[in-house]
Amino acid sequence: MEQERKDEILSAIHHCVKCKLCSISSFHPNAEWLPLCPSGQFYGYQAFYAPGRMEIFREILDGEITEPSEGLLKSVYACTLCGACYERCKQITSVELRLPELFEEMRAELVKKGWALDVHKNIAEKIKETRNAYGEKYEYKAKSPDGNADVLYYIGCTARYRVPEIADAMLQIFDKLGIKYRVMNEEWCCGSVLLRTGQVEAAKELMEHNIEEIKRSGAKTVVFTCPGCLMTFEKNYPDMGVELLHSTQFLTRLGGMKVKKQGLEVAYHDPCHLGRDLGIYDEPRAVLSTVADIKKMKREREEAWCCGSGGGVKSAYDEFALWSATERLKEAKEAGAKALVSACPFCKRNLKEAADKEGKGTEVYDIVELVNRSLEG
Ligand code: SF4
Ligand code: SF4
Known part of the structure; x- marks a missing residue:
């Protein structure tokens, strides 16, 4: 890493006051305190919250770690890069600590040192061989593509x-x-x-x-x-x-879709990359509200609880990924929803797996599935 970038990162890390307010969704004295960082909540140790991870990155950059322990690797990789800590921190400090980006750079440093997890190296191998992340050798066929379409x-x-x-x-x-x-x-x-x-x-x-x-x-x-x-x-x-x-x-x-509302009561789960990373919160709700009745969950939009599968966590720490999804399903149920709807295949896969394991009957959909079902065609 170039010295200039290293200095920038170290300066960002020094701005963290270790207040750990990035780990809770609301810290107003009259509000309910709900957890926001899935990895910290699941593993419980400081090294699994954003400030602990930054301290580990500082040690790596300062050359204080020459051999990675299993615990250190787990702390670095058992983070879904959900960005909830970043959203929270920027409401507290004037300096923007772009935490998921820092954590990605930390992983890139580990890869350069040859410390990547085997499970992630295997995914890279599969991609090299098949050009898809699952190593599948067949092609998904689209039904009626038009080679000239815009x-x-x-x-x-x-x-x-x-x-x-x-x-x-x-x-x-x-x-x-x-x-x-x-x-x-x-x-x-x-x-x-x-x-x-x-x-x-x-x-x-x-x-x-x-x-x-x-x-x-x-x-x-x-x-x-x-x-x-x-x-x-x-x-x-x-x-x-x-x-x-x-x-x-x-x-x-597009607007003006002829859809029939199904009378299904659903909660909408904001995918981290769609919401916090790209700021797309309103359009999914606008589309979903045309086909279902939306019940509000306690943690939504910038404060949404992550489904648990991003950042390479699903492949490396499935137990943690499924626990995080189960927490989300509980929240949807508490909101009175019969189904949890997302707008991301990765969220759907993990939430559905957790729902099937739990066996409590919460259905899981992607918005496009409900739209397709409601469209007069
Ligand atoms: S990342 Fe921000 S909110 Fe979290 S401990 Fe550091 S300063 Fe506090
Ligand atoms: S990105 Fe998400 S899982 Fe990772 S430290 Fe921040 S809040 Fe926790």
Whole structure:
């Protein structure tokens, strides 16, 4: 790492006063104090909260750690990069500590030292071999793509291989609304999982391929059902001169959909990359409110509780990921919702897995599934 960047990070770290207010969603004396940092809440030690992680980063940068212990690696990687600490801290301190970005850089430093987790190295290997994060060897086939369409749907690995009902629903919505769409000739993983786990170099080839394919396609708008892919294209890819939209932004702009409300009482779970990272809070609620009745949960929008699966946590620490999802399901139930609805394949997968394990009957959907079901087609 260049000295200038190292000094910037150390200065940012020194601005943390270790107040730990980033770990609670409300600290007003009359309000209920609810936890906000899933990793700190699950593991309980200071090293699993943002200020502890920053102290570890300082030690790494100052060369005080020469061999990583298992505990140190766990502290670095058992963070979902949900950004809740960042949102909270910026309401408290005048200096913006961009914590998830710092934690990603910390992981990149670990990778340079050869200290990456085996499970994350295996994902990189799978991507190298198959160009998708799950190592699947078959292709998800879109039903009726039009090679000349202005709209390109970037499906993403999780909707292609783990929750295809989301990709199916989005494609059916395009068809029912008469919107011509195309998909990429060869869609490669966007690189998010590699970038989030510090494997920056391995992501470059994927990004170059996707940029080339999108430019060559001539599409004017790229639609994403995955906020992780969208955030990666927004923040890590160079400007390609095309419009990048989440499915809920795309549907809000279209307006005038002939949908029938289903009378289902739902809670809306803000995906971290969509809400805190991209500031998209209103469009998902606008679309969802046309097809279901939304019940309010205690922690929403900037203060949303993370589903637990991001930042490489689902693959490395599944028990923690499922615990975090179970906490969210409890909150939805307390709000009086019969279903928990998100707008992210990664959230859906983890929340659904937790709901099935719990067996208490809370349904889990993505917004596009409910829209597709309600559309007169
Ligand atoms: S990151 Fe911010 S809120 Fe958290 S302990 Fe440091 S100064 Fe306090
Ligand atoms: S990004 Fe999320 S999990 Fe990580 S330290 Fe911050 S609040 Fe905790």
